[in-house]
Amino acid sequence: MRFPITILLVVLAVTLANPTNYGPVYAAVPLPYGFNYAVNDAYKGTNFGQTEKSDGNSVWGSYTVALPDGRKQIVDYTADHGRGFVAKVSYSGKAQHPKVSGPAIVFPQNGGGYH
Template structure:
């Protein structure tokens, strides 16, 4: 068509760096479409790259030493435990004690740091005591059987 005769040479001059215009218009159109497609892909790839690199920003934290301890002793219901812990900001040392239901006391002494990880030493004090079995006979429920009986209310006509 006449329109293609005017546009194809113009686009060919625009995109053809070798300045050799092919004689076949379909080849020229194919080359132009290929170059436009490549340019579009390049623009899309540049637009898709992140401005900031992925990942979180690293912050330098100064070591924050701390120390705490607490304890609970309930003589009515039995919870009895405590914990003590101290840190210089890099290493943690501590222990906790728990009164177990069998009468023993469990003490865990632990240390933790970035190089060796968490290490615990568990100690038990006392002897496990189990109460004697109950002397009461087990409770037995005797099933009761009822004979079926029809029950109809008297109709009321008021």
């Protein structure tokens, strides 16, 4: 009686350990979609956003990022199965760099750490 139950449990364990339906299930026909978002936090200096649309075959959109030097980076892109991902990167504004800097940072050497 133990042998048939053992065989049944082994078969069940192997079946559960090796499923044939890995990954998500995708629709047979790609669906059109569109979305956009924007984040602008003046206190932290965070400013970015994205817009994207698809007709089910191709995707096109753009995203922007405020860079630390004061410029804005704009990436316009398209993507499809024939040409792949194609991006055009541009910048607006002028880079701003501080003219005054503080003293050099010096780290202690030979184990002279902070206590």
